[in-house]
Amino acid sequence: MLDEVSDSVLVDMLWDTQMYLYEQRDTLQTLARQLKGHKK
Numbered sequence: 001m002l003d004e005v006s007d008s009v010l011v012d013m014l015w016d017t018q019m020y021l022y023e024q025r026d027t028l029q030t031l032a033r034q035l036k037g038h039k040k
Contacts, residue, residue, distance in 0.1 A: 004010055021028065 004013070
């Protein structure tokens, strides 16, 4: 459970998440294309 209330810690967590998503953008785009191809 996330119970952090410190603004600086939360901002750091958001920044880390943004950086991770940017670093994994190619993988995420590939996954999105694969999922779009499996529409029912």
